[in-house]
Amino acid sequence: xxxxxxxxxxxxxxxxxxxxxxxxxxxxxxxxxxxxxxxxxxxxxxxxxxxxxxxxxxxxxxxxxxxxxxxxxxxxxxxxxxxxxxxxxxxxxxxxxx
Amino acid sequence: xxxxxxxxxxxxxxxxxxxxxxxxxxxxxxxxxxxxxxxxxxxxxxxxxxxxxxxxxxxxxxxxxxxxxxxxxxxxxxxxxxxxxxxxxxxxxxxxxxxxxxxxxxxxxxxxxxxxxxxxxxxxxxxxxxxxxxxxxxxxxxxxxxxxxxxxxxxxxxxxxxxxxxxxxxxxxxxxxxxxxxxxxxxxxxxxxxxxxxxxxxxxxxxxxxxxxxxxxxxxxxxxxxxxxxxxxxxxxxxxxxxxxxxxxxxxxxxxxxxxxxxxxxxxxxxxxxxxxxxxxxxxxxxxxxxxxxxxxxxxxxxxxxxxxxxxxxxxxxxxxxxxxxxxxxxxxxxxxxxxxxxxxxxxxxxxxxxxxxxxxxxxxxxxxxxxxxxxxxxxxxxxxxxxxxxxxxxxxxxxxxxxxxxxxxxxxxxxxxxxxxxxxxxxxxxxxxxxxxxxxxxxxxxxxxxxxxxxxxxxxxxxxxxxxxxxxxxxxxxxxxxxxxxxxxxxxxxxxxxxx
Numbered sequence: 001x002x003x004x005x006x007x008x009x010x011x012x013x014x015x016x017x018x019x020x021x022x023x024x025x026x027x028x029x030x031x032x033x034x035x036x037x038x039x040x041x042x043x044x045x046x047x048x049x050x051x052x053x054x055x056x057x058x059x060x061x062x063x064x065x066x067x068x069x070x071x072x073x074x075x076x077x078x079x080x081x082x083x084x085x086x087x088x089x090x091x092x093x094x095x096x097x098x
Numbered sequence: 099x100x101x102x103x104x105x106x107x108x109x110x111x112x113x114x115x116x117x118x119x120x121x122x123x124x125x126x127x128x129x130x131x132x133x134x135x136x137x138x139x140x141x142x143x144x145x146x147x148x149x150x151x152x153x154x155x156x157x158x159x160x161x162x163x164x165x166x167x168x169x170x171x172x173x174x175x176x177x178x179x180x181x182x183x184x185x186x187x188x189x190x191x192x193x194x195x196x197x198x199x200x201x202x203x204x205x206x207x208x209x210x211x212x213x214x215x216x217x218x219x220x221x222x223x224x225x226x227x228x229x230x231x232x233x234x235x236x237x238x239x240x241x242x243x244x245x246x247x248x249x250x251x252x253x254x255x256x257x258x259x260x261x262x263x264x265x266x267x268x269x270x271x272x273x274x275x276x277x278x279x280x281x282x283x284x285x286x287x288x289x290x291x292x293x294x295x296x297x298x299x300x301x302x303x304x305x306x307x308x309x310x311x312x313x314x315x316x317x318x319x320x321x322x323x324x325x326x327x328x329x330x331x332x333x334x335x336x337x338x339x340x341x342x343x344x345x346x347x348x349x350x351x352x353x354x355x356x357x358x359x360x361x362x363x364x365x366x367x368x369x370x371x372x373x374x375x376x377x378x379x380x381x382x383x384x385x386x387x388x389x390x391x392x393x394x395x396x397x398x399x400x401x402x403x404x405x406x407x408x409x410x411x412x413x414x415x416x417x418x419x420x421x422x423x424x425x426x427x428x429x430x431x432x433x434x435x436x437x438x439x440x441x442x443x444x445x446x447x448x449x450x451x452x453x454x455x456x457x458x459x460x461x462x463x464x465x466x467x468x469x470x471x472x473x474x475x476x477x478x479x480x481x482x483x484x485x486x487x488x489x490x491x492x493x494x495x496x497x498x499x500x501x502x503x504x505x506x507x508x509x510x511x512x513x514x515x516x517x518x519x520x521x522x523x524x525x526x527x528x529x530x531x532x533x534x535x536x537x538x539x540x541x542x543x544x545x546x547x548x549x550x551x552x553x554x555x556x557x558x559x560x561x562x563x564x565x566x567x568x569x570x571x572x573x574x575x576x577x578x579x580x581x582x583x584x585x586x587x588x589x590x591x592x593x594x595x596x597x598x599x
Contacts, residue, residue: 015390017193054186054395060403066128066165069135074145077153077261087144088242088258091195 004032102378103357107281107349110321110356116283117329118276118348119318120227122294124269125237125311126169127304131265132236133160133203133399138267140310144260152265154199159398162187166267167210168412169303170234171404173269174211175413176297177229182210184403187234187396195259196238204270206393209233210402216297217421218289219442220282222435227290228274239264269303275329283319284348291315291344292445296420299448308339309484315344319351321359330355331365335379338372340481341445346377354379427451431460444472445482452489453496462496463489470513487516494523507580508532534583538590541574541582545590548573559595567591 009029013020020028071077074087083090105113131138134151150158174181188206214229239261246253271294279286295313298306306313320332333355335347351370358365369382418426424447428438431450441447446467453463467482471492475482495512498504504512504527515526527533548570549556558566567588574587592598 011390015191015193015392054397055400057400059400060184062161062400063164063167064135064161066130066163067135068130068137069149071136071147071149072153074143077145077148085244085258086242088260089145089195089198091257091259093255094195094241094243094257 004029004036102354102380103361104350104353105356105360107353110352111281113323113360114321114330114352114356115277115280115324115326116348116352117320117322117332118273118279118283118287119332120273120276120287120290120344121316121318122271122291123237123314123316124173124271124298124304124306125313126166126267126269127302127312128163128165128169128267130163132163132166132234132267133265136262136265142262145262147262148264152198153261154197160203160396162399162402163267166234167402167404169267169301170210170232170269171409171412172301172303172416173271173298174214174232175409176301176416176419177211177214177216177232177271179211179214179229179232181404181409182208182212182402183406184208184401185210186401187399188393189396190235190391190393192391195257196241197264198239198259198261202235202238203396203399204235204393205233210404216290216293218286218293219421219439220285220289222439225279225282225286225289227276227286230272230274232269232271235268235270237263237266237268283352284345287317287348288341288345292341292442293420295341296447300417300420300423302417308341309481311339314339317344317347317351319348319355320365321352321355330359331367333365333368333370333379335370335372336382340374342479342481343372343374343377347372347379350377350379431464433464441468444468444475446472449483449489449492453492456490456493458493458496459500462500463492466492466496466509466513470510474517485517486519487513491516491523498523498527502583502586503527503534504532505534505580505583508534532581534581541578541587541590544574544577544582545570545587545594548577549591549594556595559591559597562597564592564597567595 006025006029009025009032010020013025078084078087078089081089128138130136131152134149136147136149136152138147151160171181185205185208187203188208189201190204190206191201193200209231211232212230214232216227216229217224218227219225239259240263242258242260243254244258245255273290276283276286276290291313295306295308298304298313304312308314315338317335317338318332319335320330322328322330333351335351338344338347355365366381370379371382372379424438424442427447428435431438433441441450441464444467446464449467450460450463453467454460471485471487472482475485478485492513495504495509495516498512499506499509511530511532512523512526515521515530516523520526520529552570552573555566555569559570570591571584571587574591575582575584
């Protein structure tokens with residue numbers, strides 16, 4: 001079974017903007033390995049005749065009409081924000097261009 | 099600021115063959131967002147059009163907007179695409195606060211529309227742009243960066259987010275690599291975006307106003323030496339937001355890439371920012387590693403499987419498409435290919451149609467838009483539609499000319515006044531005193547004076563040299579500072595000198 005490497009954990013951490021210590025990299029690599037291993041066992045059972053399933057229900061075309069429904073008030077929307085300014089969500093300095 | 103080396107355009111094209119890819123985002127004009135019932139109307143208070151779904155709150159569930167799907171299918175059909183029988187949404191994961199969910203709901207390898215084309219006209223020739231795909235996704239929130247130079251992210255200490263725009267339906271339309279355009283690549287890019295904008299407007303799915311960000315273009319460009327099959331390294335110039343800018347951005351990148359390559363350098367694969375002021379691009383984010391968005395099928399949305407009956411119904415209901423309409427108008431207006439192309443290039447078709455609808459004859463409507471107003475737009479470096487004059491106002495000017503109140507020279511001054519914000523055409527006429535002198539008494543006096551002052555010429559006319567009357571007409575026009583009806587002046591002169599015109 002292919003194991004997840006420290007490099008892969010490090011890459012994921014970077015994508016998520018998480019700063020991980022060396023010992024954390026080892027720790028998470030081990031944990032993620034177990035999870036991936038468990039999922040991989042499903043793959044062993046599923047034969048070629050079973051397509052990968054993204055949705056458990058055989059539903060399609062669940063849509064709503066284009067009709068406006070009430071939104072939250074700005075106060076409600078911002079009530080859970082750690083910080084707000086000028087009725088906007090305030091976030092720390094963004095590093096790197098979009 | 100570093101100086102960017104550019105190779106002269108002609109030299110660049112002599113050495114290299116440009117390949118382009120255009121990605122256009124269109125904000126749909128639906129009443130609500132893509133996955134929730136929040137309003138999409140513009141100009142609302144910050145964060146007043148948000149709900150748990152578009153804020154990405156735990157436990158909220160998205161539901162697809164049926165009208166947005168319908169619009170996507172219409173766009174696909176109008177672009178001659180196949181419409182997927184079954185497709186899914188996918189999560190595009192990235193770390194940036196413009197999406198509160200920390201992912202954008204998009205489509206990945208199963209776009210709703212794929213494999214189409216759009217024919218565009220360049221220099222009277224048809225160029226076919228192949229369409230790779232058109233897929234559904236959602237717009238992001240709006241960031242304001244605080245603390246650095248005005249509005250710039252560099253040096254900002256923090257940023258403020260308004261999520262009213264987050265979740266507004268977007269259709270992203272991606273071309274296949276555009277090859278074989280050669281030196282006309284920038285023109286093809288502009289013509290393609292222009293044609294696409296016309297198409298979107300004709301379908302009624304969006305107003306596609308580029309200046310409002312309702313339609314945005316990313317220009318991917320690379321160069322390869324002539325004869326080489328393999329594409330060169332591309333740059334991606336983001337958010338180019340006018341037709342003129344699309345052309346300028348492509349041209350600039352051709353010149354920049356050529357300078358890099360010819361000096362033995364390598365083009366860096368990166369995103370670039372376009373600057374409206376001088377038409378240049380500057381380096382943005384370097385794409386040293388392949389983007390890692392970890393796409394996966396969106397578990398909260400079930401697949402979209404448009405029935406063939408629905409697709410055919412939409413196909414049957416498509417409006418007259420812009421290219422077909424242009425051919426019809428060209429015939430109605432009696433224009434040559436070249437003349438019609440000029441009207442299209444000037445972006446004046448709808449303006450002329452609206453002016454005709456407001457009562458002006460076709461030739462007059464075209465004359466004013468393609469003459470005075472096109473020249474003015476060109477001088478100001480703006481789109482003609484952005485000029486502060488309406489088709490109804492142009493129609494009024496044309497009406498004043500045809501009823502003899504204005505001559506062409508005065509009409510130009512009226513247009514100038516309207517553009518300068520002096521009011522409606524009639525107000526400008528009053529304020530500037532631009533009426534044609536039609537008071538027969540005043541005109542008669544001016545004619546008498548001209549005859550008296552030019553006795554020699556008057557004698558020639560009397561003796562039958564009618565052509566000489568032109569000099570007298572000129573004298574009267576000069577005396578009335580151009581505000582006389584030249585035809586009437588001529589009549590009066592001939593009358594007084596007792597000759598038949």
